Amino acid sequence: MSTIQISVSALAETKMALHSAKHGFSNPIHGIIVGKSGSDGVVEIVDAVPVCHEVPTKPIVDMALRLVDAHLQQQGDNELTIIGWYTSNASTSDDETPNFSACRIASSMSDCCQEEGGDNFILVMVTTSGLLAAVSKDSDSSSALCRVFQKDARTKTFSSEVDSSLITQENDTSYIISKAMSKEMPIYDFVDHISNYGSDDWKNMDWIKNGSIKL
Amino acid sequence: MGPEEELPTLIAQKDHLNVLRYVRAHELREPNLVVTHGKILLESKTLGDAERLASLEQICIAACDIGDLDLAESCLDTIVNPSSKNKSSLVVTKESSRYRKLLALCLEAAGNYESAGAVYDILLQDNPSNAYAAKRKYCILAAQRGKEADAMKALDEYLSKHPGDLAAWNEMAEVCLSVSDFKGAAYCYEELVLGCPLDSNIHTKLGEAYCTAGGVENDKLARKHLAQAVQLDPNNLRAWFGLVAAAEGYLEEIERMSKNKREAEDQGVEVAKELIKFGGEKLVGIYKGTKMARIINAVLKESSESL
Numbered sequence: 116m117s118t119i120q121i122s123v124s125a126l127a128e129t130k131m132a133l134h135s136a137k138h139g140f141s142n143p144i145h146g147i148i149v150g151k152s153g154s155d156g157v158v159e160i161v162d163a164v165p166v167c168h169e170v171p172t173k174p175i176v177d178m179a180l181r182l183v184d185a186h187l188q189q190q191g192d193n194e195l196t197i198i199g200w201y202t203s204n205a206s207t208s209d210d211e212t213p214n215f216s217a218c219r220i221a222s223s224m225s226d227c228c229q230e231e232g233g234d235n236f237i238l239v240m241v242t243t244s245g246l247l248a249a250v251s252k253d254s255d256s257s258s259a260l261c262r263v264f265q266k267d268a269r270t271k272t273f274s275s276e277v278d279s280s281l282i283t284q285e286n287d288t289s290y291i292i293s294k295a296m297s298k299e300m301p302i303y304d305f306v307d308h309i310s311n312y313g314s315d316d317w318k319n320m321d322w323i324k325n326g327s328i329k330l
Numbered sequence: 331m332g333p334e335e336e337l338p339t340l341i342a343q344k345d346h347l348n349v350l351r352y353v354r355a356h357e358l359r360e361p362n363l364v365v366t367h368g369k370i371l372l373e374s375k376t377l378g379d380a381e382r383l384a385s386l387e388q389i390c391i392a393a394c395d396i397g398d399l400d401l402a403e404s405c406l407d408t409i410v411n412p413s414s415k416n417k418s419s420l421v422v423t424k425e426s427s428r429y430r431k432l433l434a435l436c437l438e439a440a441g442n443y444e445s446a447g448a449v450y451d452i453l454l455q456d457n458p459s460n461a462y463a464a465k466r467k468y469c470i471l472a473a474q475r476g477k478e479a480d481a482m483k484a485l486d487e488y489l490s491k492h493p494g495d496l497a498a499w500n501e502m503a504e505v506c507l508s509v510s511d512f513k514g515a516a517y518c519y520e521e522l523v524l525g526c527p528l529d530s531n532i533h534t535k536l537g538e539a540y541c542t543a544g545g546v547e548n549d550k551l552a553r554k555h556l557a558q559a560v561q562l563d564p565n566n567l568r569a570w571f572g573l574v575a576a577a578e579g580y581l582e583e584i585e586r587m588s589k590n591k592r593e594a595e596d597q598g599v600e601v602a603k604e605l606i607k608f609g610g611e612k613l614v615g616i617y618k619g620t621k622m623a624r625i626i627n628a629v630l631k632e633s634s635e636s637l
Contacts, residue, residue, distance in 0.1 A: 172512075
């Protein structure tokens with residue numbers, strides 16, 4: 116595990132914020148982080164794909180990962196891959212750590228991609244204080260939207276937090292997020308998509324790209 | 331004008347009373363809507379007694395839901411101390427158990443768990459089989475960090491006294507899932523299936539829990555319940571995905587078995603392969619012509635090639 120430097124795009128943060136806020140009634144949320152991860156330790160979080168708003172089960176996680184993988188391959192951009200998992204806990208607290216199921220998923224995913232430089236697999240957690248800071252239009256917010264965790268070399272669990280000084284956001288991220296939330300931009304996850312087959316809206320539930328989210 | 335009107339119409343017409351009625355009748359969780367319309371309703375009309383009290387109760391609960399504790403408190407006050415404008419013959423006293431339930435809920439919302447617990451204890455003393463009070467006591471524990479073990483114990487006790495409460499079994503299943511106890515979650519979903527054997531969604535959740543728990547026997551059970559789910563509701567897309575995933579999981583487990591054990595499962599392997607083909611065809615059919623068609627085809631082609 117090399118020293119890591121992470122940049123997060125406003126798009127990814129906005130999607131994670133919207134996903135969290137939509138299911139604020141004590142549901143945990145989970146999703147996939149898409150981006151670029153170099154062997155030099157530079158990690159670029161480009162996009163976020165929401166997966167579910169409940170404790171994820173094996174069929175859901177497997178299918179979502181395979182579908183997103185196929186999507187990225189068909190997009191043709193060889194550099195964009197699945198580089199992490201994001202989550203937000205059902206209940207909040209000051210010293211919160213990512214919930215157990217998210218850690219398990221991150222561990223097994225990073226074990227799988229060990230060969231392809233999976234050393235820098237990341238687990239991102241959206242915090243309530245971060246959401247509040249983003250929505251309060253505080254351009255000088257000291258609370259970033261999310262905290263990032265890596266695999267601890269000793270215990271092999273995702274408990275090693277990346278220092279916030281190593282994480283950079285785009286300019287005006289807070290403003291972008293609060294604008295998106297006040298517009299109540301719709302966001303769909305994989306479970307929304309498969310649970311609503313047969314409804315009029317089904318074809319619009321574009322969970323992979325969530326194209327209606329425009330910054 | 332009754333609950334047959336659609337909600338957006340009622341909102342557009344600013345029919346506050348019927349918006350509240352609609353939300354109540356359909357048991358929706360729309361606290362922002364209730365508070366917005368409820369506030370206007372309370373200030374304007376003089377309502378009939380039953381209607382006024384029902385609305386106050388509904389607004390109070392919605393206010394607790396969104397954290398507007400001042401509004402919740404004022405609703406509580408108005409229930410026991412109606413203003414002279416609304417002179418009514420229906421007097422609600424502080425000893426009323428319905429009022430006490432509301433009071434305890436407001437105390438919970440304010441984070442005052444001790445006092446809330448005390449109110450529920452009184453209710454349980456008056457009526458030891460008061461399921462609502464027992465459940466709220468569990469909720470108080472579940473809301474506090476670090477008390478997960480106590481919460482599970484409380485819910486366990488509740489379930490041993492009220493084994494027919496399906497909502498409680500559902501809650502227990504979710505608690506098990508949150509601590510990654512998938513076998514425990516499966517046990518709870520089994521109880522739910524006993525209560526609702528024709529519910530496709532419950533079979534789906536049960537199948538997913540078994541599949542996540544892993545192991546050959548669990549994977550077989552997963553297949554069984556997911557197959558039942560698609561049979562009960564052929565439009566249950568989640569179950570179709572689950573069926574393919576469970577059958578693949580089973581085949582993966584078989585690969586890892588020793589040769590002798592593997593032979594005993596020959597028939598199972600045939601069934602699993604058929605299920606993957608069957609599920610795959612169905613999924614390709616569902617997604618034909620949609621934006622996701624290409625990736626569905628890619629993923630399912632991968633599955634059938636590995637057979």
